[in-house]
Amino acid sequence: MPERTNRQLAELLAPQITAEGFSPSPLPGVEYMRAVVSTPRHPIVYTPRIAVIAQGHKRVWLGEKEFVYDPDHLLVLSVPMPFECQTTASEEEPLLGLAIGVDPILVGELLLEMGDAANAEPSSYVSSTAIDPEVMDAAVRLAETLGSSADCRIIGPQIVREIVYRVLT
Numbered sequence: 001m002p003e004r005t006n007r008q009l010a011e012l013l014a015p016q017i018t019a020e021g022f023s024p025s026p027l028p029g030v031e032y033m034r035a036v037v038s039t040p041r042h043p044i045v046y047t048p049r050i051a052v053i054a055q056g057h058k059r060v061w062l063g064e065k066e067f068v069y070d071p072d073h074l075l076v077l078s079v080p081m082p083f084e085c086q087t088t089a090s091e092e093e094p095l096l097g098l099a100i101g102v103d104p105i106l107v108g109e110l111l112l113e114m115g116d117a118a119n120a121e122p123s124s125y126v127s128s129t130a131i132d133p134e135v136m137d138a139a140v141r142l143a144e145t146l147g148s149s150a151d152c153r154i155i156g157p158q159i160v161r162e163i164v165y166r167v168l169t
Contacts, residue, residue: 004133004140006071010054012143013096022099025146027156029101035089044085048102050167051075052131052139056095059086060126067128074131076167078102081126098139100160110165138163 017023017032025032035056046060057070060083069075089095142159145151 004137006054006136009052009098009136009140009143010096012140012147013054013098014094016143016146017096025098026149026152027142027146027160029103030142030146030156030160031099031101033095033097033099035087035095036091037087038089039085039087041084041086043082045080045082046077047080048077048104049075050077050100050102050163051097052100052135052163053095053097055093056087056089056097058088058095060084062126067126069128072130073128074135074167076102076127076129077125079125098142100142100163102164106161106164107168110161110168114165114168132166135163135166138166 013032013034016025017034019032020034020036022031022033033051033053041059041061044060051058051069052074053070055071057068058075060067060069060075062081062083067075087095138159142156142163145156145159
């Protein structure tokens with residue numbers, strides 16, 4: 001299977017996202033992200049989520065520690081956190097992405113199923129890590145399902161489960 005890319009993700013998301021900021025997708029627990037204007041550093045509170053960016057980038061600060069998420073890095077939050085956030089975007093290249101809510105029940109189920117393969121000791125409540133091809137592939141497939149109500153309802157939750165699993169591993 002050819003490797004999926006953030007360009008494919010951006011092409012799928014661009015026509016689906018009509019609102020600025022965070023907006024609901026057809027799949028509960030998944031939000032669209034869009035910005036056409038860069039914003040300076042400002043306070044914000046994020047809920048537990050996995051954020052995958054197709055284009056544009058964001059920086060968040062927790063105290064003095066900085067985290068970047070962009071087409072090459074995803075952001076993972078395991079608890080609600082107050083941050084300062086800066087967005088880089090433009091009309092020509094809007095920020096486009098997906099924010100996947102982290103359901104603690106799903107995480108618990110996956111950790112039980114993973115058994116010894118699970119790393120149950122989190123190194124941090126927030127992290128920014130390089131996005132691996134499996135997560136990008138799943139994010140593209142998720143964006144594809146969001147365009148179809150039947151696919152979204154039937155396949156979407158399984159792809160979210162896969163993304164959470166891939167992030168846990």
